[in-house]
Amino acid sequence: MNAAVDFKNVDIVFGAAQKEALELIDKGATRAEILEKTGAVLGCAECNLTVNEGDISVLMGLSGSGKSTLLRAVNRLNVPARGSVMVTDDGRQVDVASCDNATLRHIRQTRVAMVFQQFGLLPWRTVEENVGLGLELSGVREAERKERVRKQLALVGLEQWAKKYAHELSGGMQQRVGLARAFATEAPILLMDEPFSALDPLIRTKLQDELLQLQEKLKKTIIFVSHDLEEALKIGSHISIMEGGRIVQTGAPEDIVLRPANDYVREFISNVNPLSVLTAWNVMRDRRDLEHAGEDGWLWLDRRQTTRFKIDADGLVAAAERNGQPAIWLSCDEVEALPPDAPRVFWARPGTSLKTVMLAMHRSQTSPVALFDEQSRFVGAIGIRDVLSAVLRR
Amino acid sequence: MDPVSAFISGFKIPIGRWGKQFFDFLTTNFEWFFNSIASGLATALEGIVDGLLWLPPIALILLIAALAWYLQRSWKLALGVTIGLLFIVNQGLWKETVETLVLVVAAAACSMAIGVPIGIWAAHSERGYRFLQPILDLMQTMPTFVYLIPVLILFGLGIAPGLIVTVIFAAPAPIRLTYLGITSVPTPMIEAGEAFGATRRQLLWKVELPAALPTIMAGLTQCIMLSLSMVVIAALIGANGLGKPVVRALNSVNIPLGLEAGLAIVILAIILDRMSRIGNGGAK
Numbered sequence: 001m002n003a004a005v006d007f008k009n010v011d012i013v014f015g016a017a018q019k020e021a022l023e024l025i026d027k028g029a030t031r032a033e034i035l036e037k038t039g040a041v042l043g044c045a046e047c048n049l050t051v052n053e054g055d056i057s058v059l060m061g062l063s064g065s066g067k068s069t070l071l072r073a074v075n076r077l078n079v080p081a082r083g084s085v086m087v088t089d090d091g092r093q094v095d096v097a098s099c100d101n102a103t104l105r106h107i108r109q110t111r112v113a114m115v116f117q118q119f120g121l122l123p124w125r126t127v128e129e130n131v132g133l134g135l136e137l138s139g140v141r142e143a144e145r146k147e148r149v150r151k152q153l154a155l156v157g158l159e160q161w162a163k164k165y166a167h168e169l170s171g172g173m174q175q176r177v178g179l180a181r182a183f184a185t186e187a188p189i190l191l192m193d194e195p196f197s198a199l200d201p202l203i204r205t206k207l208q209d210e211l212l213q214l215q216e217k218l219k220k221t222i223i224f225v226s227h228d229l230e231e232a233l234k235i236g237s238h239i240s241i242m243e244g245g246r247i248v249q250t251g252a253p254e255d256i257v258l259r260p261a262n263d264y265v266r267e268f269i270s271n272v273n274p275l276s277v278l279t280a281w282n283v284m285r286d287r288r289d290l291e292h293a294g295e296d297g298w299l300w301l302d303r304r305q306t307t308r309f310k311i312d313a314d315g316l317v318a319a320a321e322r323n324g325q326p327a328i329w330l331s332c333d334e335v336e337a338l339p340p341d342a343p344r345v346f347w348a349r350p351g352t353s354l355k356t357v358m359l360a361m362h363r364s365q366t367s368p369v370a371l372f373d374e375q376s377r378f379v380g381a382i383g384i385r386d387v388l389s390a391v392l393r394r
Numbered sequence: 395m396d397p398v399s400a401f402i403s404g405f406k407i408p409i410g411r412w413g414k415q416f417f418d419f420l421t422t423n424f425e426w427f428f429n430s431i432a433s434g435l436a437t438a439l440e441g442i443v444d445g446l447l448w449l450p451p452i453a454l455i456l457l458i459a460a461l462a463w464y465l466q467r468s469w470k471l472a473l474g475v476t477i478g479l480l481f482i483v484n485q486g487l488w489k490e491t492v493e494t495l496v497l498v499v500a501a502a503a504c505s506m507a508i509g510v511p512i513g514i515w516a517a518h519s520e521r522g523y524r525f526l527q528p529i530l531d532l533m534q535t536m537p538t539f540v541y542l543i544p545v546l547i548l549f550g551l552g553i554a555p556g557l558i559v560t561v562i563f564a565a566p567a568p569i570r571l572t573y574l575g576i577t578s579v580p581t582p583m584i585e586a587g588e589a590f591g592a593t594r595r596q597l598l599w600k601v602e603l604p605a606a607l608p609t610i611m612a613g614l615t616q617c618i619m620l621s622l623s624m625v626v627i628a629a630l631i632g633a634n635g636l637g638k639p640v641v642r643a644l645n646s647v648n649i650p651l652g653l654e655a656g657l658a659i660v661i662l663a664i665i666l667d668r669m670s671r672i673g674n675g676g677a678k
Contacts, residue, residue, distance in 0.1 A: 075589055108591030120586035124604045134590035137600070185590065 003086070004189055004221035005051040005074055010083035010097070012069050012245075015040030018081050031244045043069035043078060044245040051238075053188070056215065056222040058236035060229060060268070066245035067225045068193050073097065074223060075112045075191060076104055087111060087189065109138035113182035117194040119174045121166040127177050128153065128162040134185040152180040155214065172203035179211075183218070192224045196231070208235055229268060233257070233277045241265050254282045258390065274391050280357050281350035283390040284371045284380035287311075301368035302383035307345055309370060315377030320345050322367055329370065332360045347372045350379070354390065357382055417544050428548045435554035443496050443634075451488050455479040462669050471668055478661040487636065487658045494625055494635035494662065497553065501560035501621040506614060509565045513572025513610075514598070523573065530566040538563060538627050546631050556624075556633025564620040571613030575606030615670045622663050636662070 013021040017038035024034045031042040044066035051057040059067035072078040073085050076096050084095040089107050096107060113134065121130050128149050129136075135145045153159045156176040166174055175195060182190055196204040212235060215222065226232050232239050233253045240250040241264070249261035257277050260266040291300045293308040297318075301307045307327070310319040320327040322345060332348040333356075346360035347370040357369050361384060371380045395403075420428070446454055455476055463472040482491050516523040542559060549555040579602050587601040603610075629637025636659050643652030 077585055077589060105591040105593065108589060110591075112589075114586075114589040116582055116586060116589075118582050120582040120589075122583060122586070122601065122604070124607075133586070133600075137587070137590050137592050137596055181590075191589075 002053045002088070003050045004053045004055070004088060005049075005223065006084075006086040006093075007047050007049040007070065007073070008084045008086065010047040010070065010073055010080045010085060011045050012043030012066075012073060012078050013040050013081045014043055022082055042066075042245045044073075044242070047083070047247050049240055049247060049250060051221060051223055053221050054219050056224055056235055056237045058224045058226055058232040058239045059242060060226055060232045060239055061242035063227060065242040067227075067242050069245075070242070071191055071193055071223055071225050074189070075108050075114060077114075109134065109185060109187075111187050112189045112191060113185050113187040114191040115175070115178045115182050115193065115195045117197055119166070119171075119178045119198075121174060121177055121181075123165060123167050126163050126165055127158060127169070130166055130177055131180045131184050133181055138185070148184055148186075149180075152184045155183065156180045156210075170203075171199050172207060175199060175207060176210075179214075183214075188220055190220045190222045192222060194225050194227065197227070204231070211235065229272050230276070233272065241268060253277050254279065258282055275353070275355045275358075278354040278390055279350065280348040280352040280354065280369070280371055280382060283354060283357075283386045284350075284382045285386060286380045287378060290381060299378075299381075301345070301370060301381035303385060304383070307367050309345075309378060309381075311378050315375075315379075317347075317370070317372075317376075317378055332356050332369065345370060348382075349374070354387065358387055361387065413544075417547055421547060429550075432549040432552070432554040435557055436552050439496055439500055439553050439557065442500075443493050446492050446496065447489060451479075451483050454492070455483070458665075462665070465669055465672060475665050475669075478665055482658045482661060485654045485658060487639070487655060490634065490636045490639060490655070491658055491662060493553075493633075494622075494637070494659070497556060497560065497628065497633060497635055498618060498621045498625070498662075498666065501557050501564060501624075502614065502618045504557070504561045505565040505617045505621070506568050508561070509568030509613065509617070510572050510610060513569045513613075514576060514602075516569065516573045517576035517602075526569070530569060533562055534566050538624070542627065542631055551632035553633045555631050556628030556635075559631070560621050560624040560628055563624050564617045567616040567620055568610070568613035571616065572606065572610050575609030575613075576602050578609070579605040611670075611672045614672070615667060618666050618670050619663065622659065622666065625659060 011022060011025055013025075013034075015021070015038070017040045020038040021034050021040040021042065024037060025042070025045045029037075034040060034042045047066075047070055049057070049070075059071060061067045069078050073080050074087065074096060076085075080097040084097050086093045087096050087107055088094070089103070089111055094103055094107065096104065099107070122133070125133070128146075131152055132145045132149045135148060140148070150159070150162075153162055156179055158173060158176055158180065161169060161173065166177060169177065175198075178195065196207050199207065208231060224232075224235065233256075236253055238250060239253055239256050240247050241256065241261075242248065243264050249256060249265050251259075254277050256265065257269050257272060257274055260269055287299070291303075291305075292298065293300045293305070297311045297313075298308050299311060301309060307320070307322045309317050309321075309329075312318045317329060320329050327345050329345045329347055332346045332352055344364055345367050346357075346364055348357050348360070350371060350373065360369050361367065366384050368381050368383045370378060371382065373379050449457075458479065459472040459476045462475045463469065479491075482488060512526070516526050538559065541562060545555045545559050545562075549558060583601055583605055584597065587597045592600065625635055626637040626640050629635060629641045636655050639651050639655035640659075642648065643655065
């Protein structure tokens with residue numbers, strides 16, 4: 001995995017007293033203390049984050065937490081007071097924070113594109129002229145520009161709107177124009193500053209889905225700013241939670257939900273429905289942690305000892321027993337199709353959603369659910385207590 | 395007089411004399427410079443006036459009406475322009491009207507040529523605007539008659555000093571409105587340009603100026619109106635045009651002549667105002 005963007009100890013300070021503010025940052029001062037002592041506003045402090053190619057990295061936080069400020073350091077709309085932001089440009093690493101203006105322009109024209117919260121479209125230009133802005137600025141000839149613009153408009157489904165002015169379009173369409181404009185430069189890195197916050201919920205969900213579909217094809221590196229955790233959990237491959245200008249936790253969505261680093265993160269996730277992020281893998285007990293149930297590789301799947309599996313030398317299930325009766329084992333995916341009778345145990349894949357696992361438990365008189373890997377080897381089990389503790393975050 | 399007032403007024407600071415010395419210095423040392431400007435301007439403007447008067451009035455009227463239609467795509471306006479100008483011909487003020495038209499358009503063009511770049515510069519330089527602001531205030535509040543005298547001394551009588559006082563009076567409008575237009579371009583638009591790698595020049599031409607265009611065009615309209623309001627003053631220092639009959643009417647208490655010339659100025663003002671409203675529903 002190659003790092004596409006690498007933030008190293010980035011501090012951003014707004015105001016004249018930069019030096020004094022940096023000294024206070026080193027002492028670990030909060031934003032309020034820095035403001036009171038120096039009059040400077042802390043944008044972000046000591047931010048370290050590596051975004052790998054193809055990732056969707058979401059910066060999360062309440063307004064004023066420094067998430068947009070950090071994002072805008074990638075194309076130097078905000079200038080870091082200290083630290084570096086490394087971006088790959090033609091195979092070499094460039095520090096955007098300190099590079100010369102020509103390099104910066106080259107990066108802005110070809111490496112890093114941006115989508116804005118309020119769209120940032122130019123109202124005197126038609127849709128196609130807006131989409132072609134980046135190409136026009138980097139001096140792409142008109143014929144080639146037209147062709148590339150047409151392709152991007154087709155991608156976001158706006159071909160027949162090419163000659164309209166931006167204000168004649170709805171908000172959702174305007175942001176599609178913003179997306180097309182960012183795609184048109186073919187920059188591999190995409191900065192998205194709360195791109196869907198100004199849209200109504202239905203359109204927002206639709207554009208999130210479209211973005212994920214486009215990402216399947218385009219494989220960009222996306223840094224996405226959001227204040228909406230549901231959105232972050234939906235689209236992010238990694239999430240960084242920011243508070244008062246500092247990153248307090250970085251991790252995969254389920255890490256954030258299962259292992260919040262502090263009370264701030266815990267509060268943040270308290271309103272999130274864990275069923276929408278967690279998978280069987282996140283809640284299972286590992287095979288090695290299960291109790292032995294006699295000789296010949298029998299293992300208890302649950303603490304109450306109602307269900308046991310016999311695992312053979314290859315890690316495959318050889319026999320199952322529930323409440324002392326031989327049982328069959330079935331995939332969770334078939335849970336809807338079957339009538340609720342006969343002792344049976346369901347199994348799931350690591351990526352099966354927690355919701356499906358719970359449904360399987362419900363249909364089998366709360367029997368535990370086994371976890372099989374892609375080769376059908378037994379890897380662990382989920383008891384009812386594991387589910388409850390994950391949902392209740394205990 | 396009480397002693398304090400007597401003390402304060404005891405020694406008068408010779409502001410007026412210093413000013414006169416300064417202008418004496420200019421006239422004795424740079425007379426050639428101001429004279430060549432004056433004669434150059436006069437030759438150019440009078441040449442244009444002669445050229446336009448060489449055309450039969452009806453041809454010029456139709457040309458102006460066609461221009462009105464081209465700028466605003468309105469048959470009503472073109473018709474109104476024709477009728478208004480025919481009325482002026484009927485009143486026997488055609489020559490004066492053409493002279494005024496040339497003076498006003500030239501003054502507005504000069505004001506825009508000076509004002510727009512200065513406005514752009516001020517918008518990009520905080521210190522520049524702070525330095526400029528008192529000068530603009532001075533240009534707009536100093537009574538016209540005060541700088542009429544030095545301009546008269548430096549440039550003599552005629553159309554050239556008329557043009558210069560008009561520009562002094564009218565230029566602050568485009569400067570201020572250009573400044574206003576550029577500084578009020580929404581930040582997201584500027585950042586969109588920057589984020590896609592615009593140079594400063596590209597940012598100016600592709601983002602700032604188009605965004606500020608409606609405000610700058612309002613500056614043009616204002617500038618034309620301010621120039622027209624200087625017609626009578628310009629006549630006092632010898633510029634030909636509709637101001638001349640107004641001044642003559644005032645001196646000889648000639649109500650009919652004053653009314654005719656005044657009406658012609660109003661008609662010209664309305665025509666120029668309607669024609670110069672570019673960007674408000676007119677051609678882009």
